[in-house]
Amino acid sequence: MFIKTCLLLLLCGIVSLSAHGYEGYKIYDINARNSFEKQLLLRLANNDDYDFFDMPRSLEAATRVMVQPKDQEAFEQTLQRFSVDYMVLDENMGNTLQQDQLENKSQRLMSQRGADRSISFTAFHRHAEINAYLDELAKAYASRVRVETVGKSYEGRDIKTITISNGDGKSGKNVIFLDAGIHAREWIAPAGALYVIYQLVENFIPNADLLKNYEWVILPVVNPDGYEYTHTDSRMWRKTRKPAGTCKGTDGNRNFDFHWGEVGASSSSCADTYKGQTAFSEPETQIVRDLLLGLTGRGKFYLTLHSYGNYLLYPWGWTSDLPSSWRALDEVAQAGAAAIKSSTGTKYTVGSSTNVLYAAAGGSDDYAFATAKFPISITMELPAGGTGFNPSTAQILPFVTETWTGIKAMAKVVLNKY
Template sequence: MLLKAFSLLLLCSVALAADSYDGYKIYDIIASNAFEKQILLRLSNNMDYDFFDMPRAFDAASRVMVQPKDQAEFELLLQKFNLEYAVINDNLGDSLRQEQLENQSQRLLSQRSASRSISFTAFHRHAEINAYLDELAKAYPSRVTVTTPGQSYENRDLKLITITNGDGKTGKKVIFLDAGIHAREWIAPAEALYVIYQLVENFAANSALLKDYDWVILPVVNPDGYEYTHTSTRMWRKTRKPVSSSCYGTDANRNFDYHWGEVGASSYSCADTFKGETAFSEPETQLVRDLLLGYKGRGKFYLTLHSYGNYLLYPYGWTSALPTTWRDIDAVAQAGADAIKSGTGTKYTVGSSTNVLYAAAGGSDDYAFAVAEFPISITMELPAGGTGFDPTTAQILPYVSETWLGIKAMAQKVIEEF
């Protein structure tokens, strides 16, 4: 009977994936000079091509997903301009179905065997994440507080966990961490959960991080989009509030009101980088705004988790100019990069968003730094898995444990300096 129920669960989960991605190809393209880089930039403006990344370095491949109807034309364009490319996945749909089956299997196993509702062998649904936070609040009432400061557009609870050392002191400095602004970046909420696990359930080893600081963590900023990637469209990026009769969602990381819409964001509502009809048009970004402003003066370190690309990025995203205090932020980011390289050999690129990746105004990191006055504000782009945004379940624990090395080192640096 259990086997039958398990099989039914798997079949239902596959049936829910309305966008199958059958025949979609993933390409890696090398631009060997500035002209070829400009060709790629022009191609990335075509909404028919989903560019996963666009590295500045000439030796780093740009990755793009192309649907079947556009592949012949796309390959002809690459050949016309003598761009070197390789097909790294010739049927994304097959890969995603296999990954989904494995994830459902691991979720079921963790629910049967784990003492808590969360494991690091599966990507968990939003309700499971919220349940884990509630379990921690019940199990560790002196050190954990869980609140619901608001709901998403589709009325999902955005739960916030505040972690202390239980000494009862109020008004401590704050490290604020969030994840899941972009729906398809599943490894980011997984990392937020791992940070929570380390601070709460592995408290003895990490108590120094909580002596003078409280940690405030919002593990899924965009739960509507996150759930949509589990049930319908795996590569969905935006929120889910309707914008027009045919287009849904806003890029929440282009929706913050600091140089909003000036560069690196689209005014076209169907685009993945749509900036929103107005700044803070989304209830999810309004909630993050209000939380950040509420910690003004106490907030010392804002860290937002994304994927992918092995980057530690800091302001500004709207200009190549640097803040006057950029060296302070750089030192913290470098501490994280050094800790990860020393621990696992993985290399991270450190620098301002515009200078080492691309210009994109309206991001949460710029807002946290310039408006909410967090002196250290960093975006952490975790490594690629699978074809980029789809790490396997086997990659979760290695990735989150590695990333924790960097987060812990950055927090220690902030605690020492601020």
């Protein structure tokens, strides 16, 4: 029944391509050589018409931005006026995304026809398929898995968590809480969460030590409305979908009530980093808040998956100051980075959010650490694929297996110390 349902969902959407096709949009890589050029890019990033994919502090890393056709001439002239080096990474993002979408639909169709389990890591799955997978696990592994609908999104989609244990019946265990998909376009993040679920549930025996004295609570898609919108209408959409001012959506990772709106968040409802009309204005962030507060005392490790950039980040996001316990945070994050480097050679940068990237208040990691009292709180930014947010289907499995290596290493440090 599950596979038939997924095939029906797939076939119903097989002919629909994104209404917002990004035809003629260009992706630029900009190599700032000094602090003046970095400041210039920061000023350009204040323009809501430019979609800055990332803005690393390091002069060694390029800044990537997407620009629509009407703004390209002025954008390039500005860079040329100040002799800033740049290259066009993609001349037509619309064509790239259309090819990506067709490939993903093809892979989903093949995986549902021949899968030996109800989820695959050869395609990006829709929200209904993800929820169906959680429900299948709850039925198949009833002694170790509990699935709960913890609330509804603005558009009425069920938001579900899966709680995973070793089935020994002991209550009151400490908890690792993991979420993903706060930002809609970061498809690899929910895929990473699903792979963690797969490892803990379907590959239980080699991972049993991770569940001996801990439960894992995982919310694989925080923002299902935005996530679905990226599949059906606008692939690079980032926010939620609740109307706000003259536009729609709020940046969920600027909407948490800890130093909300102080820095790195926009008051413009049309901006990708819009902070919301109030802290916790979004039903989706309210759900995460309530889950985190409900775990106060038991919650030891909060991990939120994002993309992209190969970062393991910890508080604070609102200031360059470090919390008094930063060494404990750093130890856990460094363990994850070292495990990944040893396994695949991929390098992750470790540090506080503000000092490694940029200041951004109202994030879930700061809230979990400061208000819900999780002693370890980390944001994991998975690697870039494609032009950044659009990994190919062939990249999914390598990325999520690598991510699991880092998560497992971090979890083991937490299990041994908290």
